[in-house]
Amino acid sequence: xxxxxxxxxxxxxxxxxxxxxxxxxxxxxxxxxxxxxxxxxxxxxxxxxxxxxxxxxxxxxxxxxxxxxxxxxxxxxxxxxxxxxxxxxxxxxxxxxxxxxxxxxxxxxxxxxxxxxxxxxxxxxxxxxxxxxxxxxxxxxxx
Numbered sequence: 001x002x003x004x005x006x007x008x009x010x011x012x013x014x015x016x017x018x019x020x021x022x023x024x025x026x027x028x029x030x031x032x033x034x035x036x037x038x039x040x041x042x043x044x045x046x047x048x049x050x051x052x053x054x055x056x057x058x059x060x061x062x063x064x065x066x067x068x069x070x071x072x073x074x075x076x077x078x079x080x081x082x083x084x085x086x087x088x089x090x091x092x093x094x095x096x097x098x099x100x101x102x103x104x105x106x107x108x109x110x111x112x113x114x115x116x117x118x119x120x121x122x123x124x125x126x127x128x129x130x131x132x133x134x135x136x137x138x139x140x141x142x143x
Contacts (some may be wrong), residue, residue: 004070008032011069014077018062021055027065032070034063036096042092051091053126059098060085060114060128061132067100068110076135079109081132091125094118110134 008025012018021042026033034040036059044052061083068078100114114128115121 001132004030007070007073008066011066011077012062014064014069015065017058021031021058021062023059023062029069032063032067032099034059034066034098036098037108038093038095045090048090049093052094052095053085054092054112055118056087056096056126057083057085057128059096060100060116061100061130063116064100064112064114064128064130066113067102068105068112071102072110072134074135077116078132078134081109081131081133083128087125088127089123089125092115092118094117096125097121105134108134108136 003034007026012025022037022039024035026035042051042055043049065078082115096116097119098116100112103111103113110132112130112132115124116126117124
């Protein structure tokens with residue numbers, strides 16, 4: 001297992017909610033994709049049916065936190081300062097994918113955007129923009 005894969009496994013292991021959701025990660029080079037396999041317990045509106053918005057939001061926040069954790073190479077996990085979500089369309093009862101893009105890592109705060117999609121990446125179901133507090137050694141290592 002490569003160093004990046006080991007950091008990824010360690011980062012996801014720190015988040016019990018990731019296990020509850022059933023999230024798994026795919027890392028190809030420096031591109032991280034989190035995969036949320038569909039499960040009935042993720043449905044928020046059984047009439048449509050549609051994924052719960054909190055599940056989709058959590059997936060994107062997990063993606064941002066995990067991307068920061070493996071990029072910064074820190075033992076200390078980033079802390080969420082604030083996140084904003086744009087729900088663009090209903091999440092259908094199928095697998096959902098998410099990727100995060102680090103916009104900037106400063107001395108103590110990182111600015112990250114994430115996107116979630118299902119069948120086609122060019123048709124996202126939701127987007128996130130967030131700020132995360134880094135440990136002092138994280139910002140020094142990544143910056």
